[in-house]
Amino acid sequence: MSELAIAAILAAAILAASTISVEIGISVALLELGLGVVVGNAFDLSVPDWLAFVGSFAGIVLTFLAGAEVDLPQFRREWRASLSIGAVSFAAPFFACMAFAYWALGWTGDASQIAGIALSTTSLAVVYAVLVETGLNQTIIGKRIMSATFVTDFGTAAALSILFIKPNLWILAFVAVSAVLILGLPRLSPWFFARYGNRVIEPEIKLVFAALFLLIWLGDKANSHAVLPAFVLGLALSNHYAAHRQEQERLRVVAFAFLTPFFFFKGGMNVSVSALWANLGVLALLFGAKMVPKLTGVYPLARRYCAPHAGFTTLLMSTGLTFGTISSLYGLQAGIIDETQFSLLIAVVVLSAIVPTVIAQRFLQPSAAEEARRDERARIGEPLLQREGH
Amino acid sequence: MPFERILAAIDGSEASGHAFAKALELAALTGASLTALAVEGPLPAYAATVGEVEEVRREKDAFFQRLLDQTRAQAEAAGVPLDVQLRPGHAAELIVRIARETDADLIVLGHKGHFLRDHLLGSTADRVAEHADCPVMIVK
Numbered sequence: 031m032s033e034l035a036i037a038a039i040l041a042a043a044i045l046a047a048s049t050i051s052v053e054i055g056i057s058v059a060l061l062e063l064g065l066g067v068v069v070g071n072a073f074d075l076s077v078p079d080w081l082a083f084v085g086s087f088a089g090i091v092l093t094f095l096a097g098a099e100v101d102l103p104q105f106r107r108e109w110r111a112s113l114s115i116g117a118v119s120f121a122a123p124f125f126a127c128m129a130f131a132y133w134a135l136g137w138t139g140d141a142s143q144i145a146g147i148a149l150s151t152t153s154l155a156v157v158y159a160v161l162v163e164t165g166l167n168q169t170i171i172g173k174r175i176m177s178a179t180f181v182t183d184f185g186t187a188a189a190l191s192i193l194f195i196k197p198n199l200w201i202l203a204f205v206a207v208s209a210v211l212i213l214g215l216p217r218l219s220p221w222f223f224a225r226y227g228n229r230v231i232e233p234e235i236k237l238v239f240a241a242l243f244l245l246i247w248l249g250d251k252a253n254s255h256a257v258l259p260a261f262v263l264g265l266a267l268s269n270h271y272a273a274h275r276q277e278q279e280r281l282r283v284v285a286f287a288f289l290t291p292f293f294f295f296k297g298g299m300n301v302s303v304s305a306l307w308a309n310l311g312v313l314a315l316l317f318g319a320k321m322v323p324k325l326t327g328v329y330p331l332a333r334r335y336c337a338p339h340a341g342f343t344t345l346l347m348s349t350g351l352t353f354g355t356i357s358s359l360y361g362l363q364a365g366i367i368d369e370t371q372f373s374l375l376i377a378v379v380v381l382s383a384i385v386p387t388v389i390a391q392r393f394l395q396p397s398a399a400e401e402a403r404r405d406e407r408a409r410i411g412e413p414l415l416q417r418e419g420h
Numbered sequence: 421m422p423f424e425r426i427l428a429a430i431d432g433s434e435a436s437g438h439a440f441a442k443a444l445e446l447a448a449l450t451g452a453s454l455t456a457l458a459v460e461g462p463l464p465a466y467a468a469t470v471g472e473v474e475e476v477r478r479e480k481d482a483f484f485q486r487l488l489d490q491t492r493a494q495a496e497a498a499g500v501p502l503d504v505q506l507r508p509g510h511a512a513e514l515i516v517r518i519a520r521e522t523d524a525d526l527i528v529l530g531h532k533g534h535f536l537r538d539h540l541l542g543s544t545a546d547r548v549a550e551h552a553d554c555p556v557m558i559v560k
Contacts, residue, residue, distance in 0.1 A: 051464065055461065055463075056465050057465060057466050057467035058464070058472065059466075059467065059468030059469070060465075060467075092468070092469065095469055095470075095471055096469070096470075099469070099470040099471065153468075155467040155468055155469050155472065155473060158467070158473055159463045159464060159467050162463060162477055278471075279475065282469075282471040282472075282475060285471075286469075286471070290469070294468070351468050352468045352469065355468075387465070387466065
């Protein structure tokens, strides 16, 4: 099939994903991933080079957006609780899944590391939607969960950038340019955006894209990955975007309209349904390898910092989607994992977006009004035992 | 008195506009208290970016702000005191629950007639009529 034919099929499928998303209320990303699986398997399509390229860039843009969406002032207020929950939420499944893939499934060391990274993630977006919908994002427990998610995501981004590094001299340029961009762009942006912003030609978006392409190129030359600097660059600009919502909105429009659909379609098209079908047992085991350490690692800390909603907190910290997909795609593209391993990882990532969320919402969702009252009582200094109703 | 507490469900559709107008008429005629309930539907489930959720949320907030302002203005013009509630959740489930909580003796809601969804899943009006404890008026 010609590349133009593939582009036309993808464009139609991307349009279908958007309209279905609006009609049924499921995120467009999940539908793009799902339709990617359908298109890839039904038409037996392989991912063309242009899609691989656009998809890779979109992955970095998604990482940048994830950093830019972090509420830093909130994180500073809640860092103690968030750091411990977030760190364990990353480390427990990372080591457990890596060990499981290596010893139980016989994957190579590098492939096991990809499994560990992809299955260690927590999805800020999934968590955020649940918390906003219930009003819990305004409560202390909601803020702690969101801040902890940031810590887990940071762990994932750092692991992906550091573990597969094969350093050469380019690493110096990569680190230096990353530092200059991370420190310099937040200082440059007020002047640049004031001088060139608010135009349909969007120089401020082009500035961000230029910075990200530079990081991708240097990361590639240095045998590393631009995920970590892109995430931190987004983080460095998060305060700027918080103060200039319209700029963030326009960046999202460009990303969601053109870039991220290709990222998720690329992910979906690489999934082999037959490989999944042949490995359903392994899929279940990998899902368990992610969930068990997440649940057992996070729950004791959640009991300490998010009582009496430890179960709800633990389940939300067990969700995953974007970073899991980014990590798995990196592994596939770098030749670290094969198509079957990739398919298994993506399936577990998608399951982890859905299963813990449904259970948390259905059975363990706290009342936002009750939590707000609890926060108010805590603020005015009512004793803890009384607060907990003992 | 035939009705003392009327609950009208509103969602900004044409049918819901007709239903609210009927509820206003009934409240004015009977002197019943009137509550307008707007149900904010769910945000995109299993989102990949905070941006997707935030943008949908902003659109919804702006939409419901306009709807509630418009509803209040209509009630004020009709001289009917109005209690307005905006709740997130599942429409049919919430309408039935709020009707119970507010002891409503009549629910008024519109019927949009979404061909495919109604046949596959049943309409909100059907489900409210089936589960409500009080009479339900469905306005087309």
